[in-house]
Amino acid sequence: MRIGLIGTPYDPFNRAAPAPELAALLPAEATLIAFPSRVGAFPYTPLERAMQAIGHAEAAITATEQGCDAVVIDSVGDYGLDVMRAALAIPAIGSGAAGMAAAAAHGRFAIVTVWPASMNFVVTDLLRAYGYEAACLSIDNVGQEGDLDRLAGPDGYLADVKRGEDALLNAIAAAVARAAAQGAEAVLLGCTCMSPIAARIAATATIPVINPLAEGVKAALAATPLRSAPHVREGRIDLLRTMVASVANAPIEDCPVCVATAA
Incomplete structure (x- = not known):
């Protein structure tokens, strides 16, 4: 196939x-x-x-x-x-559709993303379109607006994401922990660019971590x-x-x- x-x-x-x-x-x-x-x-x-x-x-x-x-x-x-x-x-x-369905199968879920809040329209529109708006407790933005200015290249922000830089992984882990404390029963990673580090994120989480690319x-x-x-x-x-x-x-x-x- x-x-x-x-x-x-x-x-x-x-x-x-x-x-x-x-x-x-x-x-x-x-x-x-x-x-x-x-x-x-x-x-x-x-x-x-x-x-x-x-x-x-x-x-x-x-x-x-x-x-x-x-x-x-x-x-x-x-x-x-x-x-x-x-x-x-x-x-x-x-x-996105496959990941949201998998997250919602666990109950109420949160989204943790490496993108800043200005990009949230992408997922909020889909949550509404797919019928998962009520199931999503929160969107936690680990990324900052300035990260959009340094995306590309071997030292760019997305290279940091792919490598799983310690500071970024720690921030993501903290966001997942916040979601669990708020009552989320699963976390959906908010970008397929997080797929290379999904297993490392899941290893420290107390609730299921959904990799949307894997679900797709x-x-x-x-x-x-x-x-x-x-x-x-x-x-x-x-x-x-x-x-x-x-x-x-x-x-x-x-x-x-x-x-x-x-x-």
Whole structure:
């Protein structure tokens, strides 16, 4: 089984499979393949989020054409999920939707995220759309607004997240402990960029810690093939590709999880 991770950056210097921390979830015949978005707009606001819906949808179409059996959006923001489901002949899974469902299965839950409060609109809109607003006790923002100014590069904020810098891990652990003290029965990690450190976070927690990317991949593995492909009007896929191609060479903004260039 081939699962396309949509929005996952392609690293030309590292030929290893993406999300190696999820290897234990995969049966021997399953592989994860990265399909980056070609739209270089970090979703600071709903405007850029709409742009990413188009970019992620185009990446998912490419994944389908290259033989993937399912796609998983590598973002809690689920950019373009409804577009994918209206266009693809294979199952499309949102990590945000899968993660929220898994967290809510434990009861009331909190979200702990490495993003600052200005980015909370991404998850609050989805909590409302998916029907989990009442189940979510709180959103704890470990990240600060200034972190948005130093995202990229080997010394950037997201590199700190991936490495699990001690100060950041301690802050996340404290946020998880606060959630438990407030009565949360589980914690949902608020970004798939936290997947590499999810096991380390869970090891010190007293309540379940939900890794949304892992839940998305599990849902893809369990998904049944679609009985029929959705109807797409003639020429619409070409039009979508033309739209994306018009911005594909624009400077790429900083988040290597949500935005990346194709090889």
